[in-house]
Amino acid sequence: MNIAIIGAGNVAWHMALALQTAGHTITAIYSRTLAQREALASKLTQAKAIASLDLRHVVADVVLIAVPDGALAAVAGEIKVPPATVVAHTSGSQPLEIISSIEDAAAGVFYPLQTFSKSKPVDFAQIPLLVESQDETTLQALKLLAQSISSKVEVVGSGARKQLHLAAVFACNFTNHLLGISQQLLQEANLPKELLQPLIQETIAKATQQPPFSVQTGPAVRHDDNVINAHLHMLQEQPQWHEIYRLLTLSIQSAAKSA
Amino acid sequence: MNIAIIGAGNVAWHMALALQTAGHTITAIYSRTLAQREALASKLTQAKAIASLDLRHVVADVVLIAVPDGALAAVAGEIKVPPATVVAHTSGSQPLEIISSIEDAAAGVFYPLQTFSKSKPVDFAQIPLLVESQDETTLQALKLLAQSISSKVEVVGSGARKQLHLAAVFACNFTNHLLGISQQLLQEANLPKELLQPLIQETIAKATQQPPFSVQTGPAVRHDDNVINAHLHMLQEQPQWHEIYRLLTLSIQSAAKSA
Incomplete structure (x- = not known):
C-alpha cells in the first residue's frame, strides 16, 4: 500500500x-x-x-x-x-x-x-x-x-481501548516511576542498581504467570507493621514517596482482603 | 559445611x-x-x-x-x-x-x-x-x-541493607500491585491480559538500561491534562486506585521538574 x-x-x-x-x-x-x-x-x-x-x-x-x-x-x-x-x-x-x-x-x-x-x-x-x-x-x-x-x-472499540490505555498507564508509566524511586533509594545508600535486577525480573515473570494479587509478597500483605513503620520513617524527607508508600500499602491490604 | x-x-x-x-x-x-x-x-x-x-x-x-x-x-x-x-x-x-x-x-x-x-x-x-x-x-x-x-x-551493612529492602518494596511489591490493578482494569473491559505483556517487558528493559526517570513516558510527564482527567474520571468508583493515580501523576511531574 x-x-x-x-x-x-x-x-x-x-x-x-x-x-x-x-x-x-x-x-x-x-x-x-x-x-x-x-x-x-x-x-x-x-x-x-x-x-x-x-x-x-x-x-x-x-x-x-x-x-x-x-x-x-x-x-x-x-x-x-x-x-x-x-x-x-x-x-x-x-x-x-x-x-x-x-x-x-x-x-x-x-x-x-x-x-x-x-x-x-x-x-x-x-x-x-x-x-x-x-x-x-x-x-x-x-x-x-x-x-x-x-x-x-x-x-x-474506543471504550475498551481507552480502558486498555488506562491499564497501560498503571503497568508501564507508573511502574517505571516506581523503578525510578527504587533506583534513587539505592543510590542514596551507594548500592549498585544491578542488585535489584534479578528481583525485578522475577517479579515480572511471576506476575505474568499468575494473577499478581494472588502472588503479592512483602510487608504490606503480611501486615508487618514494624517494617512498614520503619520504612515510612525512612521516607520522612520525601513526602510524596512517603504518601505513595502509605497508599500502596493500604491498597495491597484492601486487595488481599477482597481476594 | x-x-x-x-x-x-x-x-x-x-x-x-x-x-x-x-x-x-x-x-x-x-x-x-x-x-x-x-x-x-x-x-x-x-x-x-x-x-x-x-x-x-x-x-x-x-x-x-x-x-x-x-x-x-x-x-x-x-x-x-x-x-x-x-x-x-x-x-x-x-x-x-x-x-x-x-x-x-x-x-x-x-x-x-x-x-x-x-x-x-x-x-x-x-x-x-x-x-x-x-x-x-x-x-x-x-x-x-x-x-x-x-x-x-x-x-x-545493616543500614544499607535496610535501604535496599525499602527499594525492593518499591521495585517488587508495589510494582506487582500496579500490575494487579492493571490486570483488573483489563478484565473489566474483557481484554486479554497478554495484550500488555510486550509493553511491560519493554518498560522493564528500558528501565534497566537507562535511569527510569529519564525515560518516563505517558500523560503525567507530558502534562496531558485531558487524558489525566479522563482517567481519573474512569477510576471514580475505585477511590484507592483514583488516589494512587493522582499521587503517582504528581510524583512523576515532580521528578521531571527536578531532573
Missing part, C-alpha cells in the same frame, strides 16, 4: 520503518518541524517531506496520523485528503470520533500498544496492534495493514 | 535445596509446624526434622535462621547452639543486632535478595546474596558459603 504519515515523532518513526520493511511505500511524511520531517523522510526510500496538511495531491491509500494526543483534534480540523482515503489515528486514549469529521475520509484507529524511543529498535512483530472502524471495508484494510507488520492484531 | 536451618517457609526451602546441590549437608530443619519441617526434611538427603530450638546436640557449622521478620526476635531469645557456631539470619529488613545476643554464637546476616514461591524453581546462581558480620572470620565463612551457591555476593 501507499501510505502517508502525519507526524515524525517516536511512533511515526518506528511505524514508518516497520511498514516500509514489510513492503509498503511511505509516500509522504508531514511534520510542522522541518528538521523532523526531513530526518524521517531521509530514512525512507520514496517519502517526500511535506509541510502542508493538504494531502489532496499525495498518493496514499492510507493516511496514518501519529501526532501527540493533544494535537489530534487540530490536525483533524485542518487535514484534507483525496476521496475515499482511509485515515487512521494511532492514539490509545482518543476515540475514533475525533477524526470522523474529516471530509472524504474513511476513519479508523491503528494503535500500537508499545512505548517507543527513537534510539531503541523495537520488534514490531511482537507489538499488539489494535484497529477499529465503523466501516467494514475500512476495518478489513486496517486489519490487513496491521497483519503485515504484527502477529498480534485485535479489533478493539 | 554442615548446616542447620531454622524455618521451613519459602526462603528456607529454596536455600536448603540450593545449599545441598552445592555439596553442603543440611543436618537439621526446625519448624514449629510438624508438616512443614517434615515436608522440607524429606526433600533433603540427611536432614532431621527437629521440634526444639535447642541445637546443642545438632552437628552444624552454620545455623541459618529463615523465619518471618516478626518471629526473628523470639527465635533469637530461645535458640541454643554449640559453642562458636556461625548463626546468620536471612532477613532484608532486620539489623544484625537482632541476633547478636545469642550465646556462643558468631552472628551474621545471609540475605538472598529475591522473592520466593515454593512452586516456582529459582536459579540461585543469579540471586544477589548479601552477607554481614562484625567478626572477620565469620564474615569470611558466610562469604564462602554464599559464593558456593551464588555468583553475586556482596558485603552490605
Whole structure:
C-alpha cells in the first residue's frame, strides 16, 4: 500500500520503518518541524517531506496520523485528503470520533500498544496492534495493514481501548516511576542498581504467570507493621514517596482482603 | 559445611535445596509446624526434622535462621547452639543486632535478595546474596558459603541493607500491585491480559538500561491534562486506585521538574 504519515515523532518513526520493511511505500511524511520531517523522510526510500496538511495531491491509500494526543483534534480540523482515503489515528486514549469529521475520509484507529524511543529498535512483530472502524471495508484494510507488520492484531472499540490505555498507564508509566524511586533509594545508600535486577525480573515473570494479587509478597500483605513503620520513617524527607508508600500499602491490604 | 536451618517457609526451602546441590549437608530443619519441617526434611538427603530450638546436640557449622521478620526476635531469645557456631539470619529488613545476643554464637546476616514461591524453581546462581558480620572470620565463612551457591555476593551493612529492602518494596511489591490493578482494569473491559505483556517487558528493559526517570513516558510527564482527567474520571468508583493515580501523576511531574 501507499501510505502517508502525519507526524515524525517516536511512533511515526518506528511505524514508518516497520511498514516500509514489510513492503509498503511511505509516500509522504508531514511534520510542522522541518528538521523532523526531513530526518524521517531521509530514512525512507520514496517519502517526500511535506509541510502542508493538504494531502489532496499525495498518493496514499492510507493516511496514518501519529501526532501527540493533544494535537489530534487540530490536525483533524485542518487535514484534507483525496476521496475515499482511509485515515487512521494511532492514539490509545482518543476515540475514533475525533477524526470522523474529516471530509472524504474513511476513519479508523491503528494503535500500537508499545512505548517507543527513537534510539531503541523495537520488534514490531511482537507489538499488539489494535484497529477499529465503523466501516467494514475500512476495518478489513486496517486489519490487513496491521497483519503485515504484527502477529498480534485485535479489533478493539474506543471504550475498551481507552480502558486498555488506562491499564497501560498503571503497568508501564507508573511502574517505571516506581523503578525510578527504587533506583534513587539505592543510590542514596551507594548500592549498585544491578542488585535489584534479578528481583525485578522475577517479579515480572511471576506476575505474568499468575494473577499478581494472588502472588503479592512483602510487608504490606503480611501486615508487618514494624517494617512498614520503619520504612515510612525512612521516607520522612520525601513526602510524596512517603504518601505513595502509605497508599500502596493500604491498597495491597484492601486487595488481599477482597481476594 | 554442615548446616542447620531454622524455618521451613519459602526462603528456607529454596536455600536448603540450593545449599545441598552445592555439596553442603543440611543436618537439621526446625519448624514449629510438624508438616512443614517434615515436608522440607524429606526433600533433603540427611536432614532431621527437629521440634526444639535447642541445637546443642545438632552437628552444624552454620545455623541459618529463615523465619518471618516478626518471629526473628523470639527465635533469637530461645535458640541454643554449640559453642562458636556461625548463626546468620536471612532477613532484608532486620539489623544484625537482632541476633547478636545469642550465646556462643558468631552472628551474621545471609540475605538472598529475591522473592520466593515454593512452586516456582529459582536459579540461585543469579540471586544477589548479601552477607554481614562484625567478626572477620565469620564474615569470611558466610562469604564462602554464599559464593558456593551464588555468583553475586556482596558485603552490605545493616543500614544499607535496610535501604535496599525499602527499594525492593518499591521495585517488587508495589510494582506487582500496579500490575494487579492493571490486570483488573483489563478484565473489566474483557481484554486479554497478554495484550500488555510486550509493553511491560519493554518498560522493564528500558528501565534497566537507562535511569527510569529519564525515560518516563505517558500523560503525567507530558502534562496531558485531558487524558489525566479522563482517567481519573474512569477510576471514580475505585477511590484507592483514583488516589494512587493522582499521587503517582504528581510524583512523576515532580521528578521531571527536578531532573
